[in-house]
Amino acid sequence: xxxxxxxxxxxxxxxxxxxxxxxxxxxxxxxxxxxxxxxxxxxxxxxxxxxxxxxxxxxxxxxxxxxxxxxxxxxxxxxxxxxxxxxxxxxxxxxxxxxxxxxxxxxxxxxxxxxxxxxxxxxxxxxxxxxxxxxxxxxxxxxxxxxxxxxxxxxxxxxxxxxxxxxxxxxxxxxxxxxxxxxxxxxxxxxxxxxxxxxxxxxxxxxxxxxxxxxxxxxxxxxxxxxxxxxxxxxxxxxxxxxxxxxxxxxxxxxxxxxxxxxxxxxxxxxxxxxxxxxxxxxxxxxx
Numbered sequence: 001x002x003x004x005x006x007x008x009x010x011x012x013x014x015x016x017x018x019x020x021x022x023x024x025x026x027x028x029x030x031x032x033x034x035x036x037x038x039x040x041x042x043x044x045x046x047x048x049x050x051x052x053x054x055x056x057x058x059x060x061x062x063x064x065x066x067x068x069x070x071x072x073x074x075x076x077x078x079x080x081x082x083x084x085x086x087x088x089x090x091x092x093x094x095x096x097x098x099x100x101x102x103x104x105x106x107x108x109x110x111x112x113x114x115x116x117x118x119x120x121x122x123x124x125x126x127x128x129x130x131x132x133x134x135x136x137x138x139x140x141x142x143x144x145x146x147x148x149x150x151x152x153x154x155x156x157x158x159x160x161x162x163x164x165x166x167x168x169x170x171x172x173x174x175x176x177x178x179x180x181x182x183x184x185x186x187x188x189x190x191x192x193x194x195x196x197x198x199x200x201x202x203x204x205x206x207x208x209x210x211x212x213x214x215x216x217x218x219x220x221x222x223x224x225x226x227x228x229x230x231x232x233x234x235x236x237x238x239x240x241x242x243x244x245x246x247x248x249x250x251x252x253x254x255x256x257x258x259x260x261x262x263x264x265x266x267x268x269x270x271x272x273x274x275x276x277x278x279x280x281x282x283x284x285x286x287x288x
Contacts, residue, residue, distance in 0.1 A: 001162050007193070008162065008185045009174065010016050018286040020181055020235035020280035026270035028224075029277050030263060032196065033174070033206075034072055034083045034242045035151075036102075037061070037116040038094045046117060046154065061245045066094045068248020070273045075253060077105060079260040084274040086112035086151040087175070099142055108273040109163075110149035110174070111135045121156040132164040138149040149274045151175060151197065162187045173277040180227060182281045183288055193235065193278050202241035203252075213255040220259035228266060237277060238263075 001008050022029055039045050041053050042148050048057035076083055086100055086239065087109045092099055102109070114135055118126050141144040150165050151174040165173060166187055167178060173185075174197035185192050201223050206216050220240060227236040240259075242248075247256050263269060272280075280288060 001031045001109055001159050003159055007178075008187055009183055012183065014179075014181065014234075017181070017220075017234070017288050019233070020281070020286050021284065022235045022270045022272075023280060024270075025268065027235060027268040028228050029235065029237045029270045030081070030240070030273045031195070031237055031272060031274060031277060032076060032081050032083050032240045032242065032260075033086055033110075033151075033274075034069065034076075034096060034107075034244065035086045035112065035264040036065070036069060036091055036095075036244065037088045037112065038090045039088075039117050040090075040115055043115070046119075064243060064245030065091075065098065068244035068246075068253075069098055070101070071244060071248045071250075071253045072244055072256070073101060073105060075257045075260065078257070079264045079271075081260060081264070081271050082273055083107040084110060084149070086149075087139055087147075088112050088115050089135040090115045090151075092138055092142035096142070103143060108149070108275055109139050109143055109145070109147050110151055110274060111139060111147045111168075111170070112151045113153040114138075116153050119153050119156050120161055121152075122157045123158070125158070125160050126161060128158060129164050129167075131166055132161070136168045136170075139234075148172060148278070149174065149195070152158070155197075155199075162192060166190050166192055171282075172274060174239075174274070181234070182237065182278060193281065195274055196239055196280060198239040198241050201239060203246040204241075204243045207246055207252075213252045216252075217259050219254035219264055220255075224259075224263050224266075251254050 045054045045057040046055040148171045155175045174194040176194045
């Protein structure tokens with residue numbers, strides 16, 4: 001993508017779009033995204049002390065891999081929700097049992113860099129191209145399926161990222177948190193979809209901002225209420241973005257459980273993975 005003033009898509013206000021309909025007349029697509037990440041002990045943890053080792057910031061993240069992620073798996077399974085994992089590819093080597101259990105639950109895997117200690121926009125172009133390809137290749141080797149989706153570490157891209165994603169067969173990307181519906185991006189005549197991720201219904205920024213578990217649970221309910229109401233006119237996507245070392249601790253996991261019980265208790269909610277949402281959107285003829 002060449003440097004440009006606006007994104008690689010037209011400005012299309014939500015009240016001037018074709019109507020989106022989800023399968024079987026469902027109104028709202030619920031998309032739950034566990035971020036399963038790894039932070040090498042011999043590299044600085046982003047947002048930490050800037051030194052390595054950084055035990056005070058590294059250890060809670062390792063707790064997420066050792067304990068928290070399995071709490072999330074139990075809660076999602078209880079409500080019939082399959083996660084769409086944003087996966088650091090080095091997790092395949094550092095925590096292979098997580099991959100095994102997620103596959104047994106039929107979760108989907110998206111690319112999410114090699115580790116969460118490195119950012120694409122800080123790399124030279126050829127290094128970034130190598131990292132993107134390596135991420136897709138390693139996840140495919142571990143799961144027998146090449147990822148179709150991508151989330152960049154820190155949601156940061158370079159001007160080259162979308163080109164490299166398309167080179168590697170990606171059909172959707174979650175970095176552009178600017179909508180409640182999927183939309184098309186035109187990258188030099190080639191297409192990739194943006195899918196609605198969330199910087200709001202996201203446990204990490206919420207708890208960093210001092211939100212309590214009660215407040216985060218209410219945020220998820222209220223987000224759902226508004227999107228469910230609006231989706232009577234045209235389908236919406238509700239993303240719930242999770243980090244095992246945040247929501248997966250004992251005193252917070254109930255908030256996710258309670259919110260999912262509320263959301264899944266409504267009719268016409270489609271419990272979908274990222275690829276299911278994008279595949280239906282592309283095949284519907286309702287794209288923009």
